[in-house]
Amino acid sequence: MSDNIKNDEVDLGIAGKLTKAFITSPLSIILFFAMLGAGIIGLISTPRQEDPQISVPMIDLFVEYPGASSDEVANIVIKPLERLMSHILGVKHVYSVSDKGQGIITVEFDVGQEMNASIIKVRDKMLANLDFMPPGVRSPLIKPKEIDDVPIINLTLWSKSLDDGQLRSLGLELLQQLEKIKDTNNGFVVGGRKEIFHIDAYPGRLAGYGVSIQQIAGTVGSANVSDHTGDIELNGYKMEVYSGDFFKKVEDIENLVVSVKDGMPIYVRDVADVYYAPEETDHMVNYYTGKANKTNIKATGEQAVTIAIAKKFGSNGVAVAENILARVEELKGRLIPDNVEVSVTRNYGKSAKDKVNALLKKLFIATGAVTLLVWFALGWRPAVVVTLVIPVVLLMTIFAAWILGMTIDRVSLFALIFSIGILVDDAIVVTENIYRRWLIDNKITIGTAIDAVREVGNPTILATFTVVAALVPMAAVSGMMGPYMAPIPVLGSVAMMISLFAAFVFTPYFIMKFVPPLGVLHKMHEKEEKESKILYAFFHSTISKLFHIKAYGWGFLIALFIAFFMSMSMFYTTTVPVKMLPLDNKSEFGVVLDMADGTALANTAST
CATH class of the missing domain: 1.20.1640.10 (Multidrug efflux transporter AcrB transmembrane domain)
Incomplete structure (x- = not known):
C-alpha cells in the first residue's frame, strides 16, 4: 500500500x-x-527614480605644468599619460585637452565597471609610473565622475533687494545645511560673485613713496599664511605652535608694512584703499518668471544664484528631493531671510x-x-x-x-x-x-x-x-x-x-x-460551446475561402506583402520617428547663444 x-x-x-x-x-x-x-x-x-541606475565610471585627471606651452603639455605629459591610461583593463575611451600650463585627461570605463575599483586602477597606474614625469609637473588631481553627479534638484535664490554677492554667501551657507541631509551627494553654487579683499593702489602715492605693485603683492602674499613651526610640552600637555594667520578683516591688510622710507614705515593703507566686497563680474545669473508661474511674486531679471545638489548612487531620488525641500521650508525665516525667494528650477525627484x-x-x-x-x-x-x-x-x-x-x-x-x-x-x-x-x-x-x-x-x-x-x-x-x-x-x-x-x-x-x-459549471460549459460555434462559423466562412478560392488566397497574400513592405518603408522615409526611448515631456530646455569671441558680458546678457 x-x-x-x-x-x-x-x-x-x-x-x-x-x-x-x-x-x-x-x-x-x-x-x-x-x-x-x-x-x-x-x-x-x-x-x-526616473531611469535605471547605470554605472559608467568617468575619471578626470587634471595635470599642471607651469610655464609650459600647450604643445609641450600635450607632447611631454598628456600623450604619455593617455597611453598609460589606455592600458588599464576596462577602459573604453581616453580623451584629452591641452592648454598653456595645464591639461585634462578623461578616462571612460566600460558600462558596468565599479567606480571605486576604477579609481584604484587609475591611481595605481599613476603611482607606478611617476618616474616618467618631467621635473616641474605637479602631481595629477584625480576626480571621478558618474551619472549620479547630475543634480536632481536645483534651488534658485533671488531677491529684489540683495545683490548677487550677498545671495552667493547665503547660498553657500544654505548648501552646507542641505548637504547634511542623508543620501545627498556633491553640491555646488552657480552664479554670484565671491566676497574678496580688494586692494586699489594709487599710482601717484606709489611713485611718491617709491613702492611698486610687486612689493604690495609680495607683502600681502607672504603675510597671508599660517605655518606649523613645531611643538612644545607644558604641564604635561603637548601643544602645536603655528606662526602667522590668514586675513580676517580689512585692517589686517591695511596694517602691513610694504617698505620703509626715511626711517618711517610705509603701510598698505598709505598707498592703497583696502575693502571687502564682491569680485568683478565675469558671469551673470538672472531669474525671470513666466506665464505659468503659480506664485504672486513676479521676477523680471533679478540677480540670482542656483544651488545644485546630486544624490548618492543607489539612493531614493524621490525621498532625497522631498527631504531637501522640507529642509528648505524649515530654514525659511531662520537662515533664509524674508526678502529672499527660493524657486525650485529643477526637481527630478518630482518628475x-x-x-x-x-x-x-x-x-x-x-x-x-x-x-x-x-x-x-x-x-x-x-x-x-x-x-x-x-x-x-x-x-x-x-x-x-x-x-x-x-x-x-x-x-x-x-x-x-x-x-x-x-x-x-x-x-x-x-x-x-x-x-x-x-x-x-x-x-x-x-x-x-x-x-x-x-x-x-x-x-x-x-x-x-x-x-x-x-x-x-x-x-x-x-x-x-x-x-x-x-x-x-x-x-x-x-x-x-x-x-x-x-x-x-x-x-x-x-x-x-x-x-x-456543478450547475454553474454546466452553464459555463454551454455558454462556451455557443461561443465556440459562433467563432467556428465565422472562421470557416472566411478562412476556408482563402484555401479553396485562388483569387481570395492570392489577394490576401499580396495584400499581406504590401502591408509588410509599407510598414518597413516607414523606417526609410522616417514617417515614423525611430528612437531608442519614447519621446519625453521635460519641464526644462536649454538655449545656447554662441557669441563672437571677445563679446562683452553686458552685451551677451542683453541679447
Missing part, C-alpha cells in the same frame, strides 16, 4: 505535489500574506515620482482589465482567484528588484506591465482544467483538482520556461542599453517564475475556497 502511495506521489509530478501539499493546508494563506507583506516592504524600500505613479496607475488599470476579461470569459469566481494572485506576483517581483539592487523606474514598471498579460496564463490554465475535470467527473473533489493540476503541470512549466528563455537573451545586450534594459528580462523572468509557483500553490487553494456549484 505504501508503494502505491509512493508511486502515486511520483506520478503527480512537481505541480501535483505542490498542489497536494498546499490545496487544503492552512499554511497556504499564511504563505500568501507573508509574500504579500514582503512585497509591500519591497515596494516601500525600493528606490524610485520621477510623477512618472512612477503614472506607471503604477497603468499597472492597476492593466490588472483591472485582465480581471474583467477573465470575469466575462470564465465568471466572477475565476476572476476573484486571478485578482488575488496577480498582486502577490507583482509585489514579490518588486521585492526581488529590491534584493537585486534595482529601482522602481519606468523600465522596471514596463517589465511588470508587460508581464501581466503573460503571468495570468498559468493561473487561467490551471483554473480551466480543474473546472473541465470536475465537469467530466460530474462531481467536485479535491483529488480531481490535484490530478487536474498534475495533468497540465508539465506543459505549463515548459511554456513558462520557454517565455523565460525568450526574455533572457535581452540581458546579454552589450553597451549602454544592456544595463538600461536589463530590468525587462530580469524582472520579467522573475515574475514568470513566481506566477508559476502561485499557479500551483495559491490558485488551487483559492479555487477550493470559491467552488462553483
Whole structure:
C-alpha cells in the first residue's frame, strides 16, 4: 500500500505535489500574506527614480605644468599619460585637452565597471609610473565622475533687494545645511560673485613713496599664511605652535608694512584703499518668471544664484528631493531671510515620482482589465482567484528588484506591465482544467483538482520556461542599453517564475475556497460551446475561402506583402520617428547663444 502511495506521489509530478501539499493546508494563506507583506516592504524600500541606475565610471585627471606651452603639455605629459591610461583593463575611451600650463585627461570605463575599483586602477597606474614625469609637473588631481553627479534638484535664490554677492554667501551657507541631509551627494553654487579683499593702489602715492605693485603683492602674499613651526610640552600637555594667520578683516591688510622710507614705515593703507566686497563680474545669473508661474511674486531679471545638489548612487531620488525641500521650508525665516525667494528650477525627484505613479496607475488599470476579461470569459469566481494572485506576483517581483539592487523606474514598471498579460496564463490554465475535470467527473473533489493540476503541470512549466528563455537573451545586450534594459528580462523572468509557483500553490487553494456549484459549471460549459460555434462559423466562412478560392488566397497574400513592405518603408522615409526611448515631456530646455569671441558680458546678457 505504501508503494502505491509512493508511486502515486511520483506520478503527480512537481505541480501535483505542490498542489497536494498546499490545496487544503492552512499554511497556504499564511504563505500568501507573508509574500504579500514582503512585497509591500519591497515596494516601500525600493528606490524610485526616473531611469535605471547605470554605472559608467568617468575619471578626470587634471595635470599642471607651469610655464609650459600647450604643445609641450600635450607632447611631454598628456600623450604619455593617455597611453598609460589606455592600458588599464576596462577602459573604453581616453580623451584629452591641452592648454598653456595645464591639461585634462578623461578616462571612460566600460558600462558596468565599479567606480571605486576604477579609481584604484587609475591611481595605481599613476603611482607606478611617476618616474616618467618631467621635473616641474605637479602631481595629477584625480576626480571621478558618474551619472549620479547630475543634480536632481536645483534651488534658485533671488531677491529684489540683495545683490548677487550677498545671495552667493547665503547660498553657500544654505548648501552646507542641505548637504547634511542623508543620501545627498556633491553640491555646488552657480552664479554670484565671491566676497574678496580688494586692494586699489594709487599710482601717484606709489611713485611718491617709491613702492611698486610687486612689493604690495609680495607683502600681502607672504603675510597671508599660517605655518606649523613645531611643538612644545607644558604641564604635561603637548601643544602645536603655528606662526602667522590668514586675513580676517580689512585692517589686517591695511596694517602691513610694504617698505620703509626715511626711517618711517610705509603701510598698505598709505598707498592703497583696502575693502571687502564682491569680485568683478565675469558671469551673470538672472531669474525671470513666466506665464505659468503659480506664485504672486513676479521676477523680471533679478540677480540670482542656483544651488545644485546630486544624490548618492543607489539612493531614493524621490525621498532625497522631498527631504531637501522640507529642509528648505524649515530654514525659511531662520537662515533664509524674508526678502529672499527660493524657486525650485529643477526637481527630478518630482518628475520621477510623477512618472512612477503614472506607471503604477497603468499597472492597476492593466490588472483591472485582465480581471474583467477573465470575469466575462470564465465568471466572477475565476476572476476573484486571478485578482488575488496577480498582486502577490507583482509585489514579490518588486521585492526581488529590491534584493537585486534595482529601482522602481519606468523600465522596471514596463517589465511588470508587460508581464501581466503573460503571468495570468498559468493561473487561467490551471483554473480551466480543474473546472473541465470536475465537469467530466460530474462531481467536485479535491483529488480531481490535484490530478487536474498534475495533468497540465508539465506543459505549463515548459511554456513558462520557454517565455523565460525568450526574455533572457535581452540581458546579454552589450553597451549602454544592456544595463538600461536589463530590468525587462530580469524582472520579467522573475515574475514568470513566481506566477508559476502561485499557479500551483495559491490558485488551487483559492479555487477550493470559491467552488462553483456543478450547475454553474454546466452553464459555463454551454455558454462556451455557443461561443465556440459562433467563432467556428465565422472562421470557416472566411478562412476556408482563402484555401479553396485562388483569387481570395492570392489577394490576401499580396495584400499581406504590401502591408509588410509599407510598414518597413516607414523606417526609410522616417514617417515614423525611430528612437531608442519614447519621446519625453521635460519641464526644462536649454538655449545656447554662441557669441563672437571677445563679446562683452553686458552685451551677451542683453541679447
